Amino acid sequence: GVQRGYGRRGRRRPDGLLTAVSRAWNVVGEVEVDFADVGDRCAQLLHVRRRVDGREVLLLNTHLLFPHNTASHRIQVREVHKALA
Numbered sequence: 254g255v256q257r258g259y260g261r262r263g264r265r266r267p268d269g270l271l272t273a274v275s276r277a278w279n280v281v282g283e284v285e286v287d288f289a290d291v292g293d294r295c296a297q298l299l300h301v302r303r304r305v306d307g308r309e310v311l312l313l314n315t316h317l318l319f320p321h322n323t324a325s326h327r328i329q330v331r332e333v334h335k336a337l338a
Contacts, residue, residue, distance in 0.1 A: 269295060272314040278303050286315075286336060294318065296336045313337075 274280055278301040288294035296315035302308070315336050318328045 270297060270314050270316045272297055272299055272312065274299065274301055274312070277305065278310075281309070288315075288332060288335065294332055298336075 280299055281302050282300040284298045286296035286298060288296060294316050296313060299312040299314075301310050301312060303310075313336055315332065317332050318325055320326065320329065
């Protein structure tokens with residue numbers, strides 16, 4: 254079995270992203286990152302803890318821009334920088 258977290262992409266978009274986490278881990282915290290200023294994207298940061306030994310990990314799932322042209326790479330880099338900030 255898995256636990257799920259869902260992040261909606263922007264305010265006017267029907268799609269988003271899904272983060273599935275094994276039940277071997279507890280979801281300790283969840284934050285949705287608003288990327289409205291970066292191509293109407295979304296990201297989800299999960300703080301998880303392994304049940305068996307208490308090990309903690311941060312998971313970042315994001316919906317990056319599809320590379321349509323050469324300018325797309327610069328936008329993707331900006332999206333990653335924002336997610337890690």
